[in-house]
Each structure stands twice: as structure tokens, then as C-alpha cells.
Amino acid sequence: MxxxxxxxxxxxxxxxxxxxxxxxxxxxxxxxxxxxxxxxxxxxxxxxxxxxxxxxxxxxxxxxxxxxLDVRKFDFPISGLISFKELAQKLGKPSRTIVEQLEMIKPDEVLKKHLHVTAREDIWKVVRVREIEGERIILDKDFFNKKFVPFLSKDICARSIYEYLEKELQLKISFAKKEFFVEECTEEDRMYLHLKQYTHVVVVRNYVYLDDASLFQYTESRHRLDKFRFVDFARRIHLH
Amino acid sequence: MxxxxxxxxxxxxxxxxxxxxxxxxxxxxxxxxxxxxxxxxxxxxxxxxxxxxxxxxxxxxxxxxxxxLDVRKFDFPISGLISFKELAQKLGKPSRTIVEQLEMIKPDEVLKKHLHVTAREDIWKVVRVREIEGERIILDKDFFNKKFVPFLSKDICARSIYEYLEKELQLKISFAKKEFFVEECTEEDRMYLHLKQYTHVVVVRNYVYLDDASLFQYTESRHRLDKFRFVDFARRIHLH
DNA sequence: GTTGTTAACTTGTATATACAAGTCGACTTG
DNA sequence: CAAGTCGACTTGTATATACAAGTTAACAAC
Known part of the structure; x- marks a missing residue:
């Protein structure tokens, strides 16, 4: 309660x-x-x-x-900060998470920019594939600052990282910025996903922040074109 | 003020x-x-x-x-209910709106579902192309229930329909639901847009509601893949 | 020096009151 | 009958108070 x-x-x-x-x-x-x-x-x-x-x-x-309103009645995923496990439960489709990589790395130039870290800091890199109804649809590449997440295991990544972070580590996940755009698919995409004939993927860049406004996670989520869907609810601000 | x-x-x-x-x-x-x-x-x-x-x-x-926070600093379009004119002003890129069609129609089966109207009601159909930096990037197909919008002109459509609706007609636009997905491009897309080699477009379905929760507009916005970008800000809801 | 305890600050929640303003039905008035 | 008025309802805004709970720095005790 x-x-x-x-x-x-x-x-x-x-x-x-x-x-x-x-x-x-x-x-x-x-x-x-x-x-x-x-x-x-x-x-x-x-x-x-x-x-x-x-x-x-x-x-x-x-x-x-x-x-x-009936706006929220049938539509998921609707805008919000929600984990894949929570989403899968709402949708009720058979889905599975496959942990492809789990390692500690030092950030390259791109990652330094995305996670706001220095070259000396340790970073957890997690690569997971989300299989929905038997097809490998989504490639999730997560990066966590080790400062906030000292330990990770394959088992935790296969279950739900967020549950672990919030319940075990008591991290207070507060807000996120998401960027959506479309990109040509890479070798990595083709290796991990069932891409069919599609030449592009929808990329969702996720910057996740804690309670005290510190950036602790950067995620790149790469979706097969035909399965991507996002719903947003917005209110108009009137200033007169 | x-x-x-x-x-x-x-x-x-x-x-x-x-x-x-x-x-x-x-x-x-x-x-x-x-x-x-x-x-x-x-x-x-x-x-x-x-x-x-x-x-x-x-x-x-x-x-x-x-x-x-710096989250909102550089990023547009960020989630919200905002007209193309307001967006273009924020972005400051040279842009132009071309009105390709403006007519009164009776809804077909698909539109009846999207606008929640009967076959007898009159609907304004507006087709506009948004040209950004000289390229025809976005195809906007708007449908307004005539019950709420008795009159429209090409001039109004080229300027800003929202300004007209809110200032002249005193309509109180309140909230919207947006659906994002990717679709194969149609003949119409190819006819109106500079699509280059791209075979798909990003589709944004927009359902716009007034103050009293009545649905008054349905818009289908079709974007060239490479130019589409959307930013969302979300807060996590903690229920413990 | 280290530890612990205040005291002064911050934001979060809950409550009460007052009045403004929009809606709607019933009733009055012409 | 038609129009207008009024009262009872709704939500919106502004204010005041009280206490809870987290942060921080200064200080005291050991």
C-alpha cells in the first residue's frame, strides 16, 4: 500500500x-x-x-x-518510464530476454558523451535481445555507471535489472529523456535480430536519471521497423 | 500576461x-x-x-x-501538443507550408473510425506539405469535423490552422493522443514528398480533443525516415 | 580527530477556509 | 410560451497553518 x-x-x-x-x-x-x-x-x-x-x-x-477518457484504454506502450518486464506483463505477449553480452568496459568517446563520464570510470555494458512471439525484435544495449551499480550478473539481466536496482540497490529512478529516430541497420543489428528484408531500424536513446538528477544509465534500444509502436499523451499548455 | x-x-x-x-x-x-x-x-x-x-x-x-535540468536545453521537438508553426519558430529553420488539397468530404469507413463520426457528417480534409530547408519532408493530412470548424480557407491553412481555431473560433484545444509507427510509403507519399531512395515513412497519428473531451481533429503526419526525430520526457511513478 | 547532536534550513503532505467562475435545472417574470 | 434569474451544484485559485522528513553545517563531547 x-x-x-x-x-x-x-x-x-x-x-x-x-x-x-x-x-x-x-x-x-x-x-x-x-x-x-x-x-x-x-x-x-x-x-x-x-x-x-x-x-x-x-x-x-x-x-x-x-x-x-478512453484514450488510455487499449494502447501500450504509452509514454512513460517503464521497464521491458513491466511492459511485457501489461501486453501479455509471450516474450523472452536473451543476455548476449555482460562485461565491464572503459567508455569510448561516444559513450563518454552519452553517459557524462571520464575515460577512467568503469562502465557495465549489457547487450540483450528481446524475443517477442518467437522473433528477435529488439536489441537493447545498456550502459550503467559502476559508481551506481557495483555488481551485475547474467541472472539479474535476464530477469529484470530495474527490479534489482530499485528493490535491492534502493536506487531511486526518477526521470528519463528518450530520443526516437530511424537509422540504417548495422552489422550488429543483423547479427542479433531477425531483420527480414528491412534496411533500417528505429532507435530509441534513453537517458535515465536518479532522484538527485544524476545520470546513471544510457540505453540504446534498436527495434525492427515493422514492430515498433509508441503512444504519447500530451496536454496543451495555455498561457493566456 | x-x-x-x-x-x-x-x-x-x-x-x-x-x-x-x-x-x-x-x-x-x-x-x-x-x-x-x-x-x-x-x-x-x-x-x-x-x-x-x-x-x-x-x-x-x-x-x-x-x-x-539541461534535459530540455537543446531538444526539439519534445513531447507536447504544439503546432507546426510554433515548432518551426522554435527551431528557426527556414520552412514553408504548401496547401495541396482543401475540400469538404463525407468520411469513408476508416475515417469514420478515426474521427468517431457518422457517414452523414461533413468533414474538412486538408492536405499540406511541409518544406524544410527546401526539401518536401512531411505530408500532413488533417481531418476536422465541420461541427466544430464551419469554415476554412487556403489562406488559413497556409498560415496556421491552430491560431485560427484558438484565436478566431475560440476553440479550447486540450489534449492529444499520438501514435508513432513505420509504414511502407504509398503512391501519395511519393507524389507529394521528396522521398529519395527511402521505402518507408514514419507515420504519426494524432487525435486531438477539446476542453470537453470531444474529438474534433484527426491528423496523419507522414515523415521522411531520415528527418524524423522525437524527444520524450517521462517521470517514473512510484507507488510504494 | 572522530563521532554524535543539535539547529536551521530545505521540500512533502494534509488540512481548512474563502471566493471565483462555469453549468444546469427550476422557477419567476414578462 | 419565452426569456431571464436564481440557487445549488461543479471545478479552479489563493491563502494559512501544521507537521513530517531529508540535508547540511556548526558545535560539543569524547
């Missing part, structure tokens, strides 16, 4: 939306009603509702109430 | 970050200091800071303060 009142209310309302107790198009109870239901203050309810709104689950309309 | 106190503080702090008065890595003044500077309450300051944090401009660290 959450220690936070507003987060536990967020979770409760979210699960009611996902279970269909609150259906798309429906109004959810008013803030006043929720205050009584959860025996809390209006500001606490509003924090929970604003989180739901930011994440695309509800739309708040002044004077009327909050209605459930 | 904004009528809202917290939005005008958000804007003021944002412009200080963008102008470099607050530089990446620097601490911004504490909430208490900002309360005195802006002569307001702490909750109002916190609303402004939380917005900056959500949008990737600062990181708040409990017990320490808020530091400016």
Missing part, C-alpha cells in the same frame, strides 16, 4: 477505471463526494485527480465534473 | 531558465525565497514549481532545493 494518502487514492481510482467500474464517458464522483468517501480533504482529492488527468485517464471540466 | 498567479510565475521562471539566468545544475531560489519575491503563498509557488518539474525543466530534491 502507499503511505501517501493522495497516491493511494490515485491508485484506487485508477484501478476502478482499469477494471471498468468507472467506464469511459462516465462521470466519476464529484470532489465533494470523494472527500466524504475517502474521509479526507478536498486538496488531497484534487492531487489524486490532477495526477489522473495528467496521465490521460480523466478530463476535468469546470462546473461539470470529471469524465473518464 | 496570465491572469493566473501560478501560471505567470511558471512563465517567469521558465523564461529565466531559457534565457540562462538560471543555468543547468544551478539551484533556483527556495520556495520560501520565491514566496517573498513574488509576494504570494507557498502553495502557489509550489504549483508553479511542480509544473516546471513535470515538463522536465527542474528537479525538486527534498531537503535540498530545486535544480535546473
Amino acid at each position: 502507499s503511505e501517501n494518502k493522495y497516491l493511494s487514492i490515485y491508485n484506487d481510482l485508477l484501478s476502478k477505471i482499469e477494471k471498468g467500474i468507472f467506464k469511459p464517458g462516465m462521470k466519476i464522483p464529484s470532489e465533494h463526494q470523494l472527500v466524504e468517501q475517502y474521509e479526507t480533504s478536498r486538496e488531497t482529492i484534487r492531487k489524486a485527480l490532477n495526477l489522473l488527468s495528467e496521465h490521460g485517464y480523466i478530463q476535468k471540466i469546470k462546473g461539470k465534473g470529471s469524465i473518464v | 496570465s491572469e493566473n498567479k501560478y501560471l505567470s510565475i511558471y512563465n517567469d521562471l521558465l523564461s529565466k531558465i531559457e534565457k540562462g539566468i538560471f543555468k543547468p545544475g544551478m539551484k533556483i531560489p527556495s520556495e520560501h525565497q520565491l514566496v517573498e519575491q513574488y509576494e504570494t503563498s507557498r502553495e502557489t509557488i509550489r504549483k508553479a514549481l511542480n509544473l516546471l518539474s513535470e515538463h522536465g525543466y527542474i528537479q525538486k530534491i527534498k531537503g535540498k532545493g530545486s535544480i535546473v
